Amino acid sequence: MKTYCVPSISKLLDKTGEFRDRPQKRYDDTSIIVVEMSKWGYDSERGRLAIERMNAIHRRFKIANEDFLYVLSTFIYDIFNEWYTLAKKKKLVLASQNTKYGIIVYTNEEQWIPFQEILVKHPLSTL
Structure with a gap:
């Protein structure tokens, strides 16, 4: 819901009719892409395919880069x-x-590690 509060994003969604005509499809498509990237990583084959699909879906629209980055x-x-909530519970x-x-x-090993590195070691699906 956070993304729809941005006027330029809301305007595009209204113009395309995606929320009005196919809200479940849009929700499902988004969920599949996000799950593929978060479960397998954006640099895996499945992650790259999800990104390619996401880019193909959005290619036909004129979307400002800052809107892409915000979403x-x-x-x-x-x-x-x-x-983080799950990783903290597991210490x-x-x-x-x-x-x-x-x-x-x-970490519990007293090291600062970039999130993307520890996410590879401990994917969300394993917590």
């Missing part, structure tokens, strides 16, 4: 929050910090 960041932070991590280089987490 992507909401997914990243949602995935991170879900992962894999003790803290996190957002830096200009990305999210880092402090």
Whole structure:
């Protein structure tokens, strides 16, 4: 829901009729793409195919880069929050910090590690 509050994104969604005419399909398509990337990683074959599919779906629309980045960041932070909650319960991590280089987490081994690295070692699907 966070993404739909941005006027330019809301305007495009209204113009395409995606929410009005096919809300379940749009929800399902988005869920599949996000799950593929978060479960398998964006650099895996399945992750790359999901990104290619996402780009193909959106290619026909004129979308500002900052809108793409905003939507992507909401997914990243949602995935991170879900992962972090579970990882903290399992005592894999003790803290996190957002830096200009990305999210880092402090592990139970007393090391700061980039989120994308620890996500490879401990995918969301394994927590």
